[in-house]
Amino acid sequence: xxxxxxxxxxxxxxxxxxxxxxxxxxxxxxxxxxxxxxxxxxxxxxxxxxxxxxxxxxxxxxxxxxxxxxxxxxxxxxxxxxx
Numbered sequence: 001x002x003x004x005x006x007x008x009x010x011x012x013x014x015x016x017x018x019x020x021x022x023x024x025x026x027x028x029x030x031x032x033x034x035x036x037x038x039x040x041x042x043x044x045x046x047x048x049x050x051x052x053x054x055x056x057x058x059x060x061x062x063x064x065x066x067x068x069x070x071x072x073x074x075x076x077x078x079x080x081x082x083x
Contacts, residue, residue: 001059008042020050 015034017023024047031040049058057063 008039011036011039024050
């Protein structure tokens with residue numbers, strides 16, 4: 001687990017932002033008023049992870065494998081069929 005992410009979440013929890021709903025309600029003015037200016041990047045990343053329902057992946061730097069795209073081959077017919 002990334003220690004910086006944990007540090008950001010600890011700071012948020014200490015200021016009373018201890019649920020996803022409370023974190024999502026954070027505006028930058030509120031962040032500044034609570035002395036969390038140094039954590040803005042982490043807060044924005046956390047909000048993005050919550051919005052995408054990927055909090056666990058965010059915390060553990062996890063990524064789902066991206067399925068490989070299959071190549072679609074054009075339908076090639078023998079030209080002699082059309083003669």
